[in-house]
Amino acid sequence: MEKILELISKEVSAAFEAAGYDAELGKVTLSNRPDLCEYQCNGAMAGAKKYGKAPFMIADEVAEKLSGSEIFSSVESVKPGFLNLKVSEDFVRGYVVKMLHEHHFGIAEPMHAPNFMIDYGGPNVAKPLHVGHLRSAVIGESLKRILKYAGYKVTGDIHLGDWGLQMGLIITELKNRKPDLPYFDKDHKGQYPKEAPFTISELEEIYPAASAKSKEDEAFKAEAMEATKLLQDGDKGYRALWHHILNVSVNDLKKNYKNLNVNFDLWRGESDVHDVIPGMVEYMKQHGYAHESQGALVVDVAEETDTKEIPPCMILKSDGASLYNTTDLATIQQRMEEFKPEGLIYVVDKRQELYFTQVFRCARKTKLVLPETELHFVGFGTMNGKDGKPFKTREGGVMRLEKLIAEIDDKMYNRIKEGNAEIDDAEAKDTAHKVALAAIKYGDLSNQPSKDYIFDIDKFTSFEGDTGPYILYTMVRIKSILARYEKEGGDVKGALLRNAESADEKNLMLLLTRFTDSVESAARDLMPNRVCAYIYELSNALNSFYHSTKILSEPDEEKKSGYIALLSVTLKVLETGIDLLGFSAPDRM
RNA sequence: GCACCCGUAGUCUAAUGGAUAGAACGGAGGCCUCCGACGCCUUUAAUGCAGGUUCGAUUCCUGUCGGGUGCACCA
Numbered sequence: 047m048e049k050i051l052e053l054i055s056k057e058v059s060a061a062f063e064a065a066g067y068d069a070e071l072g073k074v075t076l077s078n079r080p081d082l083c084e085y086q087c088n089g090a091m092a093g094a095k096k097y098g099k100a101p102f103m104i105a106d107e108v109a110e111k112l113s114g115s116e117i118f119s120s121v122e123s124v125k126p127g128f129l130n131l132k133v134s135e136d137f138v139r140g141y142v143v144k145m146l147h148e149h150h151f152g153i154a155e156p157m158h159a160p161n162f163m164i165d166y167g168g169p170n171v172a173k174p175l176h177v178g179h180l181r182s183a184v185i186g187e188s189l190k191r192i193l194k195y196a197g198y199k200v201t202g203d204i205h206l207g208d209w210g211l212q213m214g215l216i217i218t219e220l221k222n223r224k225p226d227l228p229y230f231d232k233d234h235k236g237q238y239p240k241e242a243p244f245t246i247s248e249l250e251e252i253y254p255a256a257s258a259k260s261k262e263d264e265a266f267k268a269e270a271m272e273a274t275k276l277l278q279d280g281d282k283g284y285r286a287l288w289h290h291i292l293n294v295s296v297n298d299l300k301k302n303y304k305n306l307n308v309n310f311d312l313w314r315g316e317s318d319v320h321d322v323i324p325g326m327v328e329y330m331k332q333h334g335y336a337h338e339s340q341g342a343l344v345v346d347v348a349e350e351t352d353t354k355e356i357p358p359c360m361i362l363k364s365d366g367a368s369l370y371n372t373t374d375l376a377t378i379q380q381r382m383e384e385f386k387p388e389g390l391i392y393v394v395d396k397r398q399e400l401y402f403t404q405v406f407r408c409a410r411k412t413k414l415v416l417p418e419t420e421l422h423f424v425g426f427g428t429m430n431g432k433d434g435k436p437f438k439t440r441e442g443g444v445m446r447l448e449k450l451i452a453e454i455d456d457k458m459y460n461r462i463k464e465g466n467a468e469i470d471d472a473e474a475k476d477t478a479h480k481v482a483l484a485a486i487k488y489g490d491l492s493n494q495p496s497k498d499y500i501f502d503i504d505k506f507t508s509f510e511g512d513t514g515p516y517i518l519y520t521m522v523r524i525k526s527i528l529a530r531y532e533k534e535g536g537d538v539k540g541a542l543l544r545n546a547e548s549a550d551e552k553n554l555m556l557l558l559t560r561f562t563d564s565v566e567s568a569a570r571d572l573m574p575n576r577v578c579a580y581i582y583e584l585s586n587a588l589n590s591f592y593h594s595t596k597i598l599s600e601p602d603e604e605k606k607s608g609y610i611a612l613l614s615v616t617l618k619v620l621e622t623g624i625d626l627l628g629f630s631a632p633d634r635m
Numbered sequence: 636g637c638a639c640c641c642g643u644a645g646u647c648u649a650a651u652g653g654a655u656a657g658a659a660c661g662g663a664g665g666c667c668u669c670c671g672a673c674g675c676c677u678u679u680a681a682u683g684c685a686g687g688u689u690c691g692a693u694u695c696c697u698g699u700c701g702g703g704u705g706c707a708c709c710a
Contacts, residue, residue, distance in 0.1 A: 079654060088653065091690085126690095128654070170710090207710075342708055354638040355706075363708040370710050399639080400705055427641095428703085465673075493648075496640080498703075500647070509673035511659045512648080519673055527670055567651090579649070582658080589674060598670045635673085 047152025050141055050559045051075070051085070054117060054133065058087050061111035067093055067104060074131065076560075083122070083130035084556060090127035101127025135545035138555045142615060143543055145559070151619070153562040155197030162420075163201045163381055164190050166393035167303070167310060170207035171295040172216055172253045175302050175447040177437050177501075178395075181426045184490050186393035187308045187628045188574040189424065195626055196569035201385060204299075206315030208292055209373070212253065214274030216291060217284055218266065219256035220244070221273075229283035238283070242290035246298045249291065278320065292317075302448060307483060307628055319376035323368050326376050326414075327361060335412045336361050347407035356400070359408035374405050379414050389420035391572065396425025396496055424572050427498035429490075437501050454482040457507055462635055469634070477632040481515050482507070484629045488514030491627050492578040512582055517624060520585040521631040523592070524617045530598060531610050543615070544608030550591040554612060557587045561619050565626065574627060581623040588616050 048056075051074055059072030071089030078086070090105035097104065105123035112121045120132040145151045166186020169179055190202045220243070221230050227243055228234045244252070260267040277284040296313060303309070327343070330336040336345050341364030348356045360371055381387060392402060406421045408414075415421065431437045439445045459478035462469065469477070489506035493499040509515040528538050546552035564580035567573070597613070600606040624630060 075651085075653095077654095078650090078657090082654085086654085091653085095690090124654085126654080168710095210710080340708085344707070357707045360707050365708080367708085369708070371707090396640080397704060398710085401710090404707085425640095434702095461673090497648090498641085502647080505647075505660070508660085513659085515673075516659095519671085523671055523674085530670065575649085579658090586658090590676090592670080593666095593675045596669070634671090 047144065047148045047154070047562075049154070049563060051563075053141075054085055054131065055087075057115055057117050058089070058108070058112065058129070058131075061108045061115075062089060062093075064111045065104070065107040067097065067108070072108075077130070079130075082124070083120075083132055085131040085133065087129040087131065088127075090123070090129065094127065105129050133556075135547075135552060138552065138559065139543055139545050142555055142558050145561075146615060146618075150195060150197075151562050151622070153196060153565060159197055159199040160388045161199045161201075161386065162193060162389040162391060163203060163385060163387045164193070164391040164393065165203050165205050166190075167204040167308070168207065168394070169204070169299055170212060171299075171315070172212065172249050172291055174250050175299070176444045177429060177447060177450060178444070180447060180450075180486070181429060181490060181495075182393050182395075183303065183306055183308045184487050184628065185424065185426055185495050185574065187306075188487075188491055188577075188626060189391065189393065189572055191626045191628060192565060192568050192574060192577065195622075196565055198569070201311045201387075202309070203312040203314050203381075204303075204310040205377070206296070206299075206313065206317075208315035209278070209317040209320060211270060211274050212257075213277055213288055213291065214270040214272070215256040215260055216249070216252055217273045217277065217287055218270040219252050219259070220287070223252075227287075229287040231283065234283060238286040242294050243287075244290075244294065246294050249294055305451065305479075306447075307630075314377075316373040316377075319373055319380050322376040322380050323372055326379055327372070330361060330412055333412070340364065345408045345412060347404050347411060349407075356404060356407070359404040370401075371405060371408075375409060375412075375414060378405075378409050382415055382419070387419070389422065390415075391422040391424060393424045393426065393495075396427055399423060399425050422572060424495055426495045427493075429501045430498055432500060432502055434500065451482065451486070454485060454503065454507060455479050457503075458482045458485070461507075461509075466634070473632075477635050480630055480632045481518060481635055484514030484518050484624070484631075486514075487627055487629050488517065488578060491574045492582075494573060494575055514629065515635075517581055517585050517620065518631045518635060520588055521617060521620050521624075522633065522635050524588065524613050524620075525631075525633055527597060527613060528610065528617070531606075534598070536607070536610060538610055538614055541607040541611035541614060542604075543611040544605065547605075548591075548594060550587070550594045551612065554584075554587045554591045554616065557584050558615060558619055561623070564623075568626075577623055577626055581620055581627075584616065584620060584623075588613075588620075 055072055055074040058074050059069040062072040063069045071093045072087060073089060074085050074087045076085060077083045090108065091101045093104055094101040102123060102125065105127045109121045109123040109129060112118060117133055117137050118131055119134040122130040124130050164186055166182045167179070168182055169175055186202065190200050193200045224243060228238055256270070260270055273284065277288055330345065336343050339358065342360050343362040344358035344360050346358045360369065362372065363369055378390065381390065394402065402423045409421070429437045437445065455478050458481045459474055462474050462478055485506040489501065490499070492512065506513055507515065509519055532538055546555055560580065564576050568576040595609065597606065597609045600609060621631065
């Protein structure tokens with residue numbers, strides 16, 4: 047479906063042409079003076095030089111040609127040479143009605159659905175999720191949904207950290223604590239127990255203990271490194287134990303991500319490319335991409351035009367072991383072979399930008415990806431506390447994600463109970479969680495991903511202002527009116543949209559026509575904040591309309607039905623919008 | 636030391652090179668016999684500094700000051 051700006055531009059372009067000017071000049075944009083007009087065209091000014099005419103003369107001629115247009119209710123040429131445009135009520139209503147009948151409100155989809163993979167989440171096995179994992183999950187999930195909505199085929203991969211020294215540390219610590227387990231018996235024959243010899247809480251306690259010990263105890267560390275190597279080399283007992291660690295941990299991670307309404311299509315990890323690495327390294331050597339430098343194997347990725355020094359991309363450490371780069375490159379190779387994606391998106395802390403520059407260049411140079419494969423780095427900024435420094439608990443420690451969410455859930459629960467004593471506990475709990483998620487996610491996503499932002503719980507959970515709860519409040523308000531209307535015997539689904547009669551009503555309709563623009567813009571620039579800004583504006587427009595218009599007490603039934611239709615469309619658009627951001631609305635709050 | 640990113644009302648934040656820089660919180664004032672006042676309306680206040688490119692710069696370029704981050708065997 048053509049965008050409303052395209053339709054309008056087409057009309058204005060035709061007028062430019064009819065007046066003897068280049069049609070290109072007829073490009074129309076949203077007005078930045080809403081007090082004067084709805085849309086504007088600056089083409090007369092751009093064309094003034096070319097045609098050696100005063101801009102306002104050109105604008106006058108074009109305005110004259112547009113005088114009979116059915117699209118516009120008003121066309122004015124203004125001082126320097128602006129064309130100020132207002133569209134007709136009929137045209138806007140027609141456009142909104144058409145949106146409703148189109149797939150995804152008529153979003154412009156790519157000719158073929160490009161196959162993209164998005165790498166986000168990135169938690170480490172056996173370590174609890176903390177606030178540092180929040181942004182990747184929230185932004186990644188939203189981008190995945192936005193791209194899917196915009197017509198891409200998207201696969202989200204969590205990319206677990208499940209294969210490093212941390213595994214060796216856990217195994218070694220476990221060996222010290224429970225040396226009698228069969229996994230440590232070299233002569234063990236047959237099957238290993240199906241039950242894991244630990245719970246998730248034990249696991250989460252074991253890792254930090256082992257990590258701390260390795261920093262003080264050299265022998266312990268050496269043992270852990272040896273265990274890591276044995277694991278990677280395929281020691282049966284260690285592999286069996288590793289599977290237990292993975293299972294217990296992944297089950298817990300799934301629970302936590304589900305609680306965040308974040309879903310991954312793939313639960314791959316670093317371990318999945320372990321077998322790919324030797325072949326890849328050999329390939330890089332044979333084709334002369336990789337060479338030895340200070341004992342390590344590296345690929346040069348510096349380019350002539352660099353203003354800063356880009357260090358070579360290291361493939362193997364000087365002791366021959368693989369590292370982060372190795373698994374990331376091997377993952378790229380595996381993804382290309384298995385999924386043939388046309389684009390890869392990484393949602394990672396922006397501090398890793400230089401690192402990913404190296405990896406991307408290396409992947410291109412070594413032809414792991416095709417020349418046309420898109421590689422995107424979506425680096426996000428730090429989540430800071432109110433003091434402007436990285437977010438910590440009151441005690442200064444790392445805040446567990448689970449705890450943070452539980453705290454906000456509680457806060458919302460109390461708030462909801464305060465206002466609505468009649469809501470039962472189960473509903474209040476469910477609603478509280480929905481509101482909490484909206485607060486957290488909207489608070490994050492309404493900022494540009496690349497910027498640091500202040501995680502201000504009081505601000506995010508406020509029901510006032512530019513917040514998630516405010517958006518939900520607006521939706522709940524609409525739901526409440528629609529429910530009343532039906533209760534009084536009205537037919538919401540059969541309600542027909544009418545031409546706007548007030549400024550607030552028209553403004554609301556005009557805003558509805560811009561929904562897909564916000565999604566397309568978010569998809570193109572990988573910026574979910576565009577969708578936030580849009581739904582916030584739409585909520586404001588709805589509330590203004592609500593205050594200036596008596597809806598249920600409107601005596602004219604057809605008019606009332608028109609209002610109901612407008613509310614219903616707005617609700618649908620808001621519902622779609624928040625779904626793209628990864629949260630949902632309750633029926634009341 | 637070198638490089639990269641960011642400097643917008645008191646605070647937080649938005650703006651494909653275009654008219655009078657848009658919101659939110661806070662401050663001041665108003666609106667409930669009426670559909671959810673967790674709302675609406677009015678008002679207050681900002682592009683770090685100095686140059687340049689342009690008809691036009693928050694946006695592009697140079698310098699400068701301030702903050703953050705990164706500089707191969709961690710991830």
